[in-house]
Amino acid sequence: MTAPQTSGRPRIVIVGGGYVGMYTALRLQKKLRNDEAEVVVIDSRSYMTYQPFLPEAAAGNIEPRHIVVPLRRVLPKLKVVTGDVTGITHARKTVTVKPHDGDAYEIAYDHVVVALGSVPRILPIPGLAEQGIGFKRVEEAIFLRNHVIDQLDMAESSDDPELRRRALTFCFVGGGYAGIEAFAELQDMARYATKLYDSISPEDLRWVLVEAADRILPEVGPEMGVWTLESLRKRGMELKLKTFLNSCVDGHVVLSDGTEFDTNTVVWTAGVKANPVLGSSDLPLDERGRLKCTAALQVEGVEGAWGAGDCAGVPDLTKGPGEFCSPSAQHAVREAPVLADNLIATLRGETLKNYEHKYAGSVAGLGLRKGVANVYGVKLKGWPAWMMHRIYHMSRVPTLRRKLEVQADWAAALVFRRDVVSLGSLQRPRREFTEFAPRPKVDPPAAAPVSTTK
Template identity: 65%
Template structure:
């Protein structure tokens, strides 16, 4: 059944996903269809399990304590004032029937009567992607991802907790395991997370007298022969040299073979124990797409036209990581799954959807990739923009400036700027709130009324 009561004559636009594409498309529609939405001629519903959008390029800084985690997310209910937000998980899409099946927040997905069908006149599929994992023994039990703000907070607490363990134990094996950190994947997420957290841990060592910087072992494992391919071979090589200059081991052309019980086994034959394993080796389209009748390619992406409609379904639009969008710039056959394309595709998608409802022609998406920027810790970075290659402080400044300009809402821009300004005068916090992962542990202990053994 329908979730919201729309005027009988209103065109209902349903946006599945509240990430980059979902939120920025809804923002564009609020601007383009302001009069229609005010008059009740168009209704927009955004469906997402969370009530916020995470600006992922700022996750490494949030994990390192440079930014307050709440400041790297945009609250959808505040940002999308003219849209309806439905918190729930989409479990199916039927293009043939024109409905989206949703399991609302708090409902039981196994109970069919709890599921709701949301009809649409126009649909935007913006489910994005999830981490692409491999069947590596021990990875599911030991690995930590790095795609959500929850994972960033957990990883920060985890790293600081490892320092607590090392500072509180005399056993050299326990200390060595606690102070060994392995990151798998040499893309933006892996490189920036490793660089920021290593920078934070190195700075925090002064407050852990038994722990020296030299006691920590930080390692990046990458299957390819280079890292950060988006910034080009030259800057990628410079990044490797910069990381190695900080004492970070960078293993190229190397695979993780096993991680059972924290025992890391690499394809080059090296084996050692590690207390931290972070997996950032790529992404894949959201698996829910397999439960739809939409046309998918061999990678599970929705087949899109240059106008960002779904092939054979002009009433359905798609963009971002879950879409196979033709690249009209001539750089490649299809656009790369990155934030730069997602934000710009959302703008085109919103314009095309508004034009569609008004009976106007659609425009194809065409955008040449202008380059990339990456932060490598405080005052360190690498950039390749319009062929201009920068490194160190200038690249770090460009990284912050660019992403601040892309951060949604003036409110969040101001809060992020304030965090950075305060960081100029005060040191980073090094408090580990590890109990956040198990907030009921203390209360469960208090309610344990079992008799004590005599």
């Protein structure tokens, strides 16, 4: 079944409701006239997640609901479809959508904006698929916070040294931006939480980070990366560079340097790749599975297709030929308005503009009042970097409401102590209900009548 255009207007379908998808839709909603086009936004979730705040949400500094933006609330003039995009056939100009319940169907379009983003780049390591925890979604941040506190509860309630050691060991794989922030924020939270436990001290916690490269946090440059490495090691955290995860079957971690230990926590943040849905489309892709795009954010060689963000290979005009924009929120939020303006210009027969933005650098939070930054060559560390991290991302959080809610969370944290509580039962909401629910009595089947005829 194909959903055709019913309004007579050109239809723009935006595939993905993340940074690029939502910001492009916001721009189109603001600048398009009602008679120029209808816009449809498709995403598997009905909200956009502001990912730079995931570590603080996991650490409990920010309420998780305050880092997500409901698409239907901010896009009231557009149509939002909740479902998984399973295919894009540009030859027929259709997108295949699989709703969470029901049969798949197709949506026709005149223009498609491909903003599918990225997915974790998971390697075929024994045990990883069964034991690993990702860190790209707000659901994963909530789960990880609850999980870490559950491990402290488990260790406090047991005198088995092997069980305690396993519960209090936390392993992270990947030393990039997401990995280091999550690693540092959760360690800071867990270290504080030990004050509430009689038999657990900060020294009982073991935090191990595994990184294949010879440095961490490349986004802030070599000098600040070394400072971050030394700072985390001073906090008692183990960082193993030029080391690989060989196996984690049943939580038994084996590293390439010969280290072995048991843990209930393996967090995988070792890179991302373009959404694999692109591989089943008929759009041109580069060797890394990304859309081949021009600097004007059009897909190369085809009309009516646009791309930006992590799933697109967009030329970086500030670096010269052969260079591409990095897969970062900094580029995504700036590409979106250029894409929207160029799409509108195409509808109106106007000239397109190229996307050009020099990467400003990065800021990273390393726990409460701890951070590192390298922005336009200005290098900061400690409390000043932490403040810059918060100020910068506060300016980027979508909607005034979310800005105020996040500021309220931060203000509360200045007055009150950390709220360390696990809501692990969120993963098992019906457990108690089903455990105590009486089972209906089942009458034994009636005996079959005995035949008396011969």
